[in-house]
Amino acid sequence: MATDISNIAQTAYDVYRTFDEVLMWWLNPSLVAPWVDLKFRYLDAVRNSIGLAETTVDVLQRFDEVYMAKVEAIQTEQDRLEAIELLETFHREHPPRHC
Numbered sequence: 001m002a003t004d005i006s007n008i009a010q011t012a013y014d015v016y017r018t019f020d021e022v023l024m025w026w027l028n029p030s031l032v033a034p035w036v037d038l039k040f041r042y043l044d045a046v047r048n049s050i051g052l053a054e055t056t057v058d059v060l061q062r063f064d065e066v067y068m069a070k071v072e073a074i075q076t077e078q079d080r081l082e083a084i085e086l087l088e089t090f091h092r093e094h095p096p097r098h099c
Contacts, residue, residue, distance in 0.1 A: 012046050015042065016039075016042070016043070016046075019035070019038075019039040019042065020039075022035065023035055023036070023039075059094055063090065066086075067083075067086055067087055067090050070082065070083045070086050071083045071087070
């Protein structure tokens with residue numbers, strides 16, 4: 001997974017550098033403003049992706065450490081009911097997102 005993240009980060013950086021290369025060497029002067037706007041929109045999208053990834057990692061770690069640990073420790077009917085309640089709480093706190 002770390003290799004995948006590293007590859008994605010490198011690709012994002014390469015795309016960023018390409019924006020500058022195109023701006024310096026290839027772009028028609030009349031297209032500079034739209035190209036710069038596109039570059040900043042790209043950077044915003046990358047920042048948003050990073051923020052979403054960080055949030056998702058935190059939620060998944062919490063789910064694994066707290067909620068799955070509770071489910072894996074079920075031995076009695078009371079344990080099962082408590083796990084269900086805990087999972088319902090998690091679901092309320094983190095409802096599914098639809099793209």
